[in-house]
Amino acid sequence: MKFPYPDMQTVSVNGMRLYETPEGDFYPSITTMLGKTMDKEKEKSLQKWQQALGALATKKTKDAADHGTAVHLLIERYLKKEELIQKNDNFSQQNINAFNALKLKLNKIEELWGQEVALYSNILGLAGRCDCIGVYGGEPCIIDFKTSGKIKDEKAIEDYRYQLTAYAIMHNEMFNTNINRGIILMTSELGFPQEFKVNLLDYYEPLAIRVEKFYSTIKL
Secondary structure, eight states: OOSOOOOOOEEEETTEEEEEOTTSOEEEBHHHHHHHTOOHHHHHHHHHHHHHHTHHHHHHHHHHHHHHHHHHHHHHHHHTTOOSSOTTOOOOHHHHHHHHHHHHHHTTEEEEEEEEEEEEETTTTEEEEEEEEEEETTEEEEEEEEEESSOOOGGGGHHHHHHHHHHHHHHHHHHOOOOOEEEEEEEETTOOEEEEEEEGGGGHHHHHHHHHHHHHHOOO
């Protein structure tokens, strides 16, 4: 690890995940904030999908989460130069295909500063766990790994940009860095890799609006 990233524990309060900072404060996760301030149209679409599928929606959500966890573990081992397949592993071919699709993109990470590291910001009043931080394409970047059931366009990843922006603010505040670039590496069930480059400075103001909305309506 390039920086002394803290070991922060989480608790669940009123359905929200909170991180305890080294100073003893409790901050909501960035994903909690984004979920609570979701666009109404997107929220209605999600509810409609859940109602249409019923119990199957829960299974599909769990399967997608399990797949994402497996792919993230393969990526973590690859970047650490560990054995990919270890004793008692039970990766599916889908997990392996999704990981293999990202290999060439992963090789563009020139310096690895940290993986699965906890971050927080007293300015934002938020915390979270970042997939990867390092130098990508010659620039310090917040790097996020995503799995998807289908190819996604720019509009579909808007909240991912807010997530990366929050992590950059947290990291810059904690370690006096100057990270302004985000990279989203996404792999779909078709095995097709996608790379989205994000100028995080463009999202400072809209992120602040979302955070203000969250704290104006949520009681912790």
